[in-house]
Amino acid sequence: MKKKSYLSLYFLSLLFMTVALLPACKKNNEGSSNPPVITSVRSYVASPNDTVLTSAVAKGQWVVITGQNLKSATRIEFDGVSASFNSALLAENSAVVQIPQITFSTIDTSKLYTLRVTTTGGATSFAFKLGPPAPAIYAISDVFANPGDSVYLFGANLVLVQHLIYGGTNIPKFNSSLHGDSLGFLMPALTPTKLVTVTTKAGIALDTINAKPIIYGISYVNPKLGDSVYVYGTYLKTVRSISFGGTAITNFTEGPHGAYVKFSAPDENSYSSGPVTIVTSYGTVSTVNKVNTQNSDKVGLLGDFEWGDNFGFGWGQFEHLTGEWEYPQFNGPMGKDHSQFMVIDCPKDNPVLAGGASVYIPLGNSNTGNHWVPVANIADPPANWALQFDISVAQPWKGGTLYIRTELGGDKYVARYEPWKIPNSNVTKAFITKGWETVIIPLSAFKSTVNELGDGVSITQISDLLGPTGANSYNMTLKNFGSSSIETGFYAAIDNIRCVKIK
Incomplete structure (x- = not known):
């Protein structure tokens, strides 16, 4: 009896031990009680390209974290930033996860270059150099x-x-x-x-530190002695020398931040028709277009309002051929014109243009002897050439569009001139000049119609405006595209209309 009792107790104890061990073994197999272990990070691509990664650039790529006890992961962090993951892609020895988008300017730098995995059994960190590309x-x-x-x-x-x-x-x-x-x-x-x-x-x-100078434009290309001239651009600082049509300018003032250089013009008879060249401590820049174009320069000339082949005056209702002797108000400190020019007073009887109204401004003959663009340059990009003219606005001008068209292009392609509009904004400001200034309108600014004339797509080739020879007549129109009257009339003078190469 004693032996039987001993055997019963032995088998009962063994049964209890077996039952007690079963849950523990199952829990250990699921990896829920032991902390995770990371041994490597690999590329998530097919073998043999699934190489071990020691570093990476954060760009949303997928990777495989290998190790142990990873199946119960609750949080995966790269450089302290949590990654979203699908639990179906987790296994005991691997975890497939996408590197999150990381804004490195906002991260906790103490967690930089670390990979951290948290599971139900604990957490571990692993050195992994994940960062932005080189600066x-x-x-x-x-x-x-x-x-x-x-x-x-x-x-x-x-x-x-x-x-x-x-x-x-x-x-x-x-x-x-x-x-x-x-x-x-x-x-x-x-x-x-x-x-x-x-x-x-x-x-x-x-x-x-490179501040090579750039010239965007010149206030007036035909200044007279003593006129204030501004050359506009970028990095016009540390200027060493200025050549204005071949004449050295020794007395000049640099504008703030290198936005311009200003000086008094020399006598127009002392220099030739040529470019402006500025030399600074960072480099040299020269304009393609010329100054002093009124001095026997006939290239690209469309209208100089002087008697002859390039007269350019159309005898319109609101046009008047005159000069400074009759209208001295168009001269000023920023520019004077001692030749004949065209005055436009639109309209004379009613100083403002009604909604939808327009005034036609005819301009001379086709000037077939002087092409806009030489035939050899018809295939040039339209942005390489520009319509250039001198203008003086003696009274404030606000509202209305001066648009230019060629006979060939018609109203299909026109250029708009609206200096009272502040670029890149909805702000408007009455425009007036202090004498004469030069306007340059690239031929690429001739555009088609979307809602109004000239507000659509740029021409793709110069022949759209001028045909195969580069010679065509042209005209201007002052147009009010609005439904109500504009605020002011248009009282201005124009001279020296030509087409020039700007690039």
Whole structure:
């Protein structure tokens, strides 16, 4: 009896131990009680390209995290940023997940270059160098900013910045934009070199402070002695010399931020018809178009309002052929015209143009002896050539469109001149000049009709306007596209109409 009792107790204890062990074994197999282990990160592609990754650029790619006890993952983080994942893609020894979109300017840098997996059994971190691409610098906002002024480097991946050196000077304080497309700082007092260096976690970007001058336009290409002349552009600073039609300009003033250079015009008889050339410490720039075009220059001339082949006057109802002797009010400190010119007074009897009304301004003959564009240049891009004329607006002008058309193009393609409109805005301001100034309208500005004349698509070839020979007659029309009367009349003088090469 004693032996039987012993055996019964032995088998009963063994049964209890077996039952107790069963749940524990099952739990261990599911990986829910042991912490996760990460051994590598691999490319999520077919073998043999599923290589082990030690680093990556964050661009939303899929990867495979390999290790142990990964099936019960509740959170997966790259550089501290949570990734969304599908639990069906989790296994004990692997987890397929997409790297999340990361804004590196906002992350906790203490978590940079770490992969962290949290499961129901714990959490673990793994060193994985995930970051942005190498930085790049595209442009500098203002190389001529004064010490203490705000300056911006524009580029890409300008985040996680460790060091910034501008012009050889270390910049201790700087701020990256949210997406790393700009880096702001204050202009230092000293820039002994032209080198810019940005060092980030991802690499180094090098650039040179380059302020090669650019000329956009000239206030008046036919100035008389003493007229104030402005040459507009970018980086017109540290100017060493100016040549105006071959004559050296030794006395000039640089505008703020290099936006212009101004000076008094020399005697028009002292220089030839030629380009403007400006030399700065950063480079040289010359215009393609010429100044002093009234001085025996007949190339591309369409109308000079002088008696002869290029008369250009159409004897319209609101046109008047005259000169400074009769209308001195059109001359001013910004430009004088001592020749004949055309005065447009639209309309004389009623100083404002009614809604939908227009005034036709005929302009001379076709000037077939002087083409807009030489036949050899008909295939040039339209942006390479421009309609150029001198204008003086003696009374404020606000409202109404002066549009230009050729006989061939008709109203299919026209160019609009509306200087009372502020570019890139809905703001308008009455326009008036202080004497004569030059207008340049690229032939690419001749556009088709969408809602109104000239507000559609640019011409694709010069022959759309001028035909195969480059010679065609042209006219102007003052048009009110609105339904109500414009605010002012149009009282202006025009001279020296021609087509010029600008590129």
